[in-house]
Amino acid sequence: MPEALLDPRPVRRALLSVSDKTGIAEFAKRLAEEGVELVSTGGTARLLREKGLEVRDVSELTGFPEIMDGRVKTLHPGVHGGLLADRRRTEHLAALSEHGIAEIDLLVVNLYPFEETLRSGADAETIVENIDIGGPAMIRAAAKNHASVAVVTDPEDYDAVLDAVKAGGTDLALRRRLAGIAYARTAQYDSLIATWFAKGEDEAPRRVGLSGRLAQTLRYGENPHQWAAAYKDGSERxxxxxxxxxxxxxxxxxxxxxxxxxxxxxxxxxxxxxxxxxxxxxxxxxxxxxxxxxxxxxxxxxxxxxxxxxxxxxxxxxxxxxxxxxxxxxxxxxxxxxxxxxxxxxxxxxxxxxxxxxTESLPDPAAEGALIKPIAGGFLFQSRDSRHVGPDDLRVVTERAPTEDELRDLLFAFTVAKHVKSNAIVYAKDGATVGIGAGQMSRIDSTRIAAIKSEDAAVASKLDQPLVKGSVVASDAFFPFADGLLAAASAGATAVIQPGGSIRDEEVIKAADEQGLAMVFTGVRHFRH
Structure with missing residues (x-):
């Protein structure tokens, strides 16, 4: 069998160019001990030489120096020919020989720290400079040619590759698995870049991508017959x-x-x-x-x-x-x-x-973000509900204005309602919820259920009366009819907070006045499905 068709494939030459240098020196040292020639670039080459390793500069493969502050160093046939040559094809091997291009059996590349640069709050010019070009090009080339080349993008794969090298070479199964990881990495990287470019646009981007890195595998999903895993998206929220x-x-x-x-x-x-x-x-x-x-x-x-x-x-x-x-x-x-x-x-x-x-800190409720929900044939994409309603957002619409205590509880209740599945009703008193109605098909049912749960809680706590008596009530969306508001008043609520905006607002306001309720409109809805 010709050597070009051997599997596993021996590793004689490796190109290493990494931003995340975790474990790279030890990995390179062990490759060198197995007789692998090391080729590298920039800071990676300097680090390896400082560790006493013999390293060839990539410019020796290309016959061309790094230019434009390092923007152009690996974008050359001397590199990409060595990565893309299919060793099973005699014409590819002949092209390597004719042009003096060295075969590259192993590529180890991780990318400029675009995610970290975003999180640092850097300016646009710095962010753009941290968009890697040569790295993704090499990764994609090596991954495409996984029949001949192994590509590593994550330090956690170093040991598996070293084990293979020591055993005689990388087999197709390993190279194929590494290629899949590599393409997922470049897809994630490009998705983050595209999201940054689209940030602030009024229109929805023409294309969006979903990407993540495995954080943990889970025993199962919502139910035991569903598989599941958790992924990190790079936002570090x-x-x-x-x-x-x-x-x-x-x-x-x-x-x-x-x-x-x-x-x-x-x-x-x-x-x-x-x-x-x-x-x-x-x-x-x-x-x-x-x-x-x-x-x-x-x-x-x-x-x-x-x-x-x-x-x-x-x-x-x-x-x-x-x-x-x-x-x-x-x-x-x-x-x-x-x-x-x-x-x-x-x-x-x-x-x-x-x-x-x-955790080290609490998430910022006002921070921008995206929410994604799969549906048949695709997914829904929207911004996170980061709107917070404060005193200045409120409009008193009844004859009676809320007291200071009621106002404080109204804002508290509306904040909680934002996190309750719609239709959502929240009763609150003295800075605490005293009844929550969630996820009902009609708002009046949520209103009644919240009051019933308050009564049940009073029994469980051996209270003389339900805490809902003398409370305030929040609704995540407007009351379409007065019946929900009247049910809340009957339960014991004294003040109401709701978005307003119904064609029957005047009817609801009139009912509130007749009950002696104070009511404020927020102009903000908090549906949660």
């Missing part, structure tokens, strides 16, 4: 995927989804007060602000102690020991917080299945 898991078993698909919902909600609560959100099936079942985390947790739990069983708890402050003891007193799946003191960690250590996740 603080949250469940950036958190450190201190203890507990592996997170499930549903755990990740619910924990994300919880942390995004608690990040919107006032930062000058301790905040707690308890989530079940991606809906809040209790949310509160308080002077201490313990007080906030007690108030949040009081809203719906039955649904809180097996829920997710998110905190906007570092977890302390006393609050941890309270949380651990009932079955809780996940707790996520910016940090936790030693007493809190010790309290949770007694509950081995409870997952504790710690």
């Amino acid at each position: 603080p949250g469940v995927l950036s958190a450190e898991q201190v203890q507990g078993k592996a997170l499930s698909y549903n755990n990740l989804n619910d924990t994300d919902a919880a942390y995004e909600l608690v990040a919107e609560l006032p930062r000058d007060r301790a905040g707690v959100a308890i989530i079940k099936h991606a809906n809040p079942c209790g949310v509160a602000s308080g002077e201490t985390l313990g007080a906030a947790y007690e108030a949040a739990l009081r809203c719906d102690p039955v649904s809180a069983f097996g829920g997710i708890v998110a905190l906007n402050r570092p977890l302390d020991g006393p609050t941890a003891e309270m949380i651990a007193a009932i079955f809780t799946e996940v707790v996520i917080a910016p940090d936790a003191d030693e007493a809190a960690r010790a309290a949770f250590a007694k509950k081995k299945n409870l997952r504790l996740l710690l």
